[in-house]
Every structure is written in structure tokens, then in C-alpha cells.
Amino acid sequence: MSCRKICYLFFFLLLGTFQGFASHIVGGYIRYDCLGISSGNAIDYQVELVLYRDNIRGNPGATFTQFVPLTIFTNGVSNVQSLSLQSTKFIVDSIEDPCFVRIDSIQIQEGRYTGVVSLNRERPHLLVYQRCCRNNSIDNLQKPTDDWGSTWTIEVPIFNVTGCNSSPQYNSNPPVAFCPTQPLNIDLSMTDADGDSLVYSFCAPFTSPQFNPEPNPAQAPPYSEVQFLLPQTPTFPVPSAPPVSINSQTGLLTGSPTTIGQYVVGFCISEYRNGVLLSTSRRDIQINTANCNPVILSAVQDQTLLCDGRTVNFQNNTPPVPGYNIKGYFWDFGDPSTLADTSRLTNPSYTYPDTGLYTITLIANPGLRCSDTTTKDFLVYEQLNPQIEVDGLFCEDSNSIDFIAGGSYESYATISWNFGPSASISTSNLDTVRNVQFSGPLNSFTVDLQVDQDICTENRSIVIQLDPNPVAVFQLDIDEICAPFPVIFSDQSNVFGPADFIWSFGDGDSAFVRNPTHIYQQNGDYEVVLEVRTTDFCIDTVQFRDSVFASRSFSPNQINFDYSPKSGCPPLVVSFSDSSDYIGSAQYFWDLDNNQLSNAANPSFTYTDSGFYDIGLLLITADSCADTLNLRIDSAIEVLPSPQADLVLSKDSSTLKEATVNVDARGSRDYNSGEMFFEGGLISRSNFTTYTVEDTGHFQFSWIAENQFSCLDTALAEFFVYDVYQFEIPNIFTPNGDGVNDAFRVRACGVYDYNIVIYNRFGKEVYKSNSLLQGWDGYINDRKAKPGVYFYKIVIKDLNGEYLDFQGSLTLLYE
Structure with a gap:
């Protein structure tokens, strides 16, 4: 039923694995480009080293190093230069064989190293890179295979003979994997930018020393070849039929491996110009072969439903294949009446024209060599449900x-009912049985139905639940109200299943919700009726009645208010606060006397005149229990008498020298005491005083009068003092301690900034100050100054804001 063919997958891995940190390298090559003359006899070459590593089977911690050593041999002398890592990338598997099974253990990463080297133009050179240790699973090398290392070489010919020669460039990477049962056609060719001829041939790969994973410098030539395990040789490296070979002109690798394993294949690329060999580059690859044919077991579900109708839903039970995606399915539903009974869906469905026995065919991977076919018989009957x-x-x-x-069942099906011993009809073979009645102490009864059709039998059961008849009951949150007032009705009925609720509120209105709210607009006595009509299973109609009485006498609305203070001196600010109790909302109409009205809930008002005031509030409620309430309090507020303060100044302005003024409050009336203030500071408790202002500017005098009720009144008066400019500099002073003219001090008025410096006759500073209140006392550093002539320099700012300079002399005498 299923095909099981053994074929082999093989893939190329560029060789070069090594032990320890080097075990991840699996191949590589060296090439170069001539850049031209550097200086003198030196020629610059761009050298490229390409390494491949196994990202999975190598050392898990290994990565491409940042630098590698390139050894240059010139006439037996070695020179090492470092190449740096430029880029890395993963090589994508390009296998297109539909039966190829993905191998998770293969993941090849490429690393490219480059560097510029300067070489002598008169000599040939050999570029070498070595790494130790191939992997130990190679099948065509003598054991142990991890004793064999890798050496990559390329020759650079003499510049003076060949000119600026560049090595050929590989056209593509070797494929990661392919199936050997198909003819090989692998392009390992190169392209030479100089147009030189290239010759491809098998050759034995070079090994490398085992004592050093990465020799630096590399071992000098000659190099040893790896030893093949017979019957494999360098020219017949892989068991194959036809033998694996390489076309010397095209670099095309052909053949077909026949045995599972890992095999090293080495080849050389020789570059000729006009028949003269210029250079030889060595490269080796690894051929890995493995099972290439997936084991596919197509499968259709077992038939468990026989009477499921002529439309069959097929289930594809083909198990998954690790590493492989099945490329498709082909179904043949075995319907002899048509050629359209096929599908390529994974899980299709098909409707048969008639009942019967049909043979189902499922092919996985149809048309491929790795396909598998399953057949199964299906019985198709009409649906029984x-x-x-x-x-x-x-x-x-x-x-x-x-x-x-x-x-769903056919007309020829046999029907059997069993209603049980509590039913008026215990059994029946009719498809419809009417007016079956149940009785007894229970309220649930089981009814069984059996239907036989073809070879199938289906049984169904149902439990009949009998519900109690409904009982209508309701409650209301209040039954004595005042209109308009909302009443909340709560249904308390005993109802099973859906029901209709019909309310009649006794005032001509009705409602059809289970728990309504109704507003009675007028006072009166109302009968409320609830009718409950069940609409499913136990269908019945019942009623319940209650009453609602609406009257003004049930109104809870009350009016009240408070206010504070109730008495005081003017201006008296009184705050009013409503404390009424009412239902719903209300409008406020305050009469605060003195023709003052307010509609605020909690107003305030300032009373300025002495006397008694009546207060009234009219409250009109809305919504529930609408009402109009009125409250008035006579002589509710007393505003006490106030004194009359008066304040007069003997003059309203003066110069600073004449800034003495009489402050007179004797014109005040109806007071017992008072206090006089200048700029907020108390200056007298008498109603008359004389006061001298000592600075310029605008100033305020105030008089606060108080009567026997502790009521106050304040009178204010403004006084302006202005300045007159005066600046006098004396020319002599006598600091002899007699209290007369003992200091050199200027006399100033209307001066705001002041700076003075005094010098002796030699120009040395002896005194300086910025205060008009200080003067020079004739001392220099706590010693009396010598009598004689001194010189001063003074800078001031006058009352107009202008700066003035004064310079002159003064005389100091002690007599």
C-alpha cells in the first residue's frame, strides 16, 4: 500500500573542521586581486580568505575570530600578516528536490577576511593558511580522521613576468544539500578577470600540523597529503555510479554517490596564460550523503458514523514527517457515476448521489517518487438524526x-415512543402523538424515542418539567402620599418562565414592565391591579389588587431658616441659611426688608443703616407634594447706631522743613473715645494733636471714633510732604573738641545719593563716606591729621535725579 524507497541525500560541506575551538571550520579558500605598484619594488595585493563553519555540529562556543594569520613564503622565508573579518552570512540551501528531507543538523556560515599585503615584484610568493583537525566522521580517510588538518594555498607569480595578475573568482558556493539519486550537476567553476585559462582536476587535499590549531607562522612547504582509505583515492574519492568526476574545462562536478557517509573531495584550479602555468589554488569539499526519501504513511479516518447522510466529511490522518513538508494530497471518492469525484484538499467533503459501498483512495505526494497511497471502503447511508x-x-x-x-430520518424508519407509567398514553408508534397528560406526585417525567433506519438505531430522550401555576403578588414602597408623588411597585409574583405583566394604576394610566414607577398627579383613592399572563409551558392568567391613597395631609414639607448675626454695628453682613425640609425641588423668594429681594437658597446681605429689619421667606416646592410655604420674622435683625468721625488737617501739604501739622478730630459726633493714627501707627488718643513728618511723600492720618455700643467710624486725611534742594559745603573746620564745628560735614536737602572722598596735598586718600549723617572728625588711622589744606571730591544725585560733581579744598585748624 505504501512505497518505501531508500535514496540518499547528500550535501557539500567545505572541509576543515578542527578540534577544540577550531572544530567548527569546515572549508575555505584563498584568492587575491592585484592593486598595482605601491612603492619601489613593492606591489599591493588585496587578499581574501573565505572560511566556512558548521554552526551546529562544531564547537557550540566557537565563532569566527576577528583576525587570522596569513603566512607569505618568498624563497623559503616566511612573513605573517593579519587579515580582518569583514562580513558573515549563512549559506542558503538551494535544493529543489520535492522529496528532500530537511536536516536540522546542517547550518553553514561563511566568514570573509581581507587585508592588503605588499609583495616583491621580482619574486614568486606562496600564500598559506592552516588549521588543524578534520571531523572524525569522514568515511574515505584513514582513521582516525580527526588527525588530518587543512592547508589552503595559492601562488602569486612574479609581477615582472606576468604583470598585475589577479586570481580567479568562484562563481558560486557549493550547495549545502542535494539528493544523489538524481544526476549531479554542481557548478564549481571560477571566472578569471584577466582572461586566463583555467583547468580543473581532482587532487589530494593537504593536511596541516596537529600540535597547533592555527600555526603562526604556517608550516613551510612541502605539505603532506591526506591518506585515503581504499578503495577510495584522490581521483575516485566517493563510492559512486557513475563515478564522481570534474570537467577539466568547465568545473562541472557530476556523478552519483551510492553509499551513505561523509567523503572528502579535493580539487585544484590551475591558471594558465599562453600555455604557461601562473598559479595553482587548492580547495577541498566534503560530500555528505543521507537518507533522502521521506517515509510517508497516508491514512484515512476509520468509519465510526454509518448513518450520517450522503455528505461525508473525510479526515486526513497522514502523520507528519520530521523535517519534511508533504507536497500535497489527491483524493478519489470512488463514485462510479462521475469523474469529478476527486479533491486535492487536505480534509475534503463529498456528497454521494446515492447510498452504497464506495472505495476511497488517498495519495500523499501524488506524482512524486516519495508518494504513498491508501484505500478504504466506506458505507454511505441516509442521515438518521x-x-x-x-x-x-x-x-x-x-x-x-x-x-x-x-x-432527519427516512419515511420508512420505524418509530417507538415510551411516555412512562404516569402518562395517559404509555407507548406509541406514530410520528406525532397528541394530548398526552401526566399525573402523580412528581413534576418531571422522562420520555424516550427510538428510531430504526437501515442498519442504524438512534435513541433520544427528553425530560418534561411541569411548572406550578403562576401567583400574582406585588408590593409598593408607600401607600399614603401627597400628589404629585412617585410610587415604586415591586413585583413579587411566583412565575416560572416568561410572562407578561399588565398594570392598571387606578387613575387611567397603565404599564407593561415588571417593576414600574408611577406618579399620581392628583390626590385621591386609587385601586391598583396587576395581571400576570405566563406565555410559555404553564400558560395561565392571574390578578392581584391593592390601593394607594393620596392627600395633602401626607405632605412632609416644612419651611424654616436661620441667620447670623442677629445684631451688630453697621455695616452689618448677615448670612441667611435655609433649613426647610421638603420633597423634590423648590424656588426661594427672600424679603430681606429695605426693598431687598433674593432668589438664592442661602443669601447674604449688608445692612448699612441703623434700625430693625423684618425677614420673610416664600418657598414654592415642585415635583412630589408640590406646595407653597411662607415664614416671616418681624424685627429679626437690629443694626446698632454708629458714631460720626471727622478729621481735619491744618494744611494738606508742606516742605520737609515745615512738615509740622495740626490734626483735628473735634468735629466728630456721637462717640465716647477715639484713637489717632499716622500711616497705621498710633500717635494719640486725643481728638487734637500736632505732628511733625520727617520724610517726603504722601501720608495718611486716620481717626477711629467708638461709641457706647462699641461701634466704630473712621475718618481719613491725606498729607503731602515735598523736598527743596539745598547743598552747602563748608571750607574750614576745627576738630578741637569744643563741640563747635568739630567735623567736616555738608548741609544738604533734596539729596538722595552721596559719596565723598578727601585727599591730602600729596593726593593720598584720607577719608571717604556715603552717609550725609557722618562727617570727617580730622583723624587718619586713629591719629590726628596735620593742620593744613585738604582736597575733596563729592558726587550726589539731587531730587530731580541728576548727578552733580563737586571738587574743592578745605582747611583743618585746631585753634
């Missing part, structure tokens, strides 16, 4: 139920 349908009255007190055999 009966259902029990019921209708009628399902009440405990009275019930009458009709039973119908519905669903």
Missing part, C-alpha cells in the same frame, strides 16, 4: 402535551 419536539400546556394543575418526532 431524529429530534423530539414538544408543544402544549405544562402546568402542574393541568397539562396537555403534543409530541412530534422531528429531525
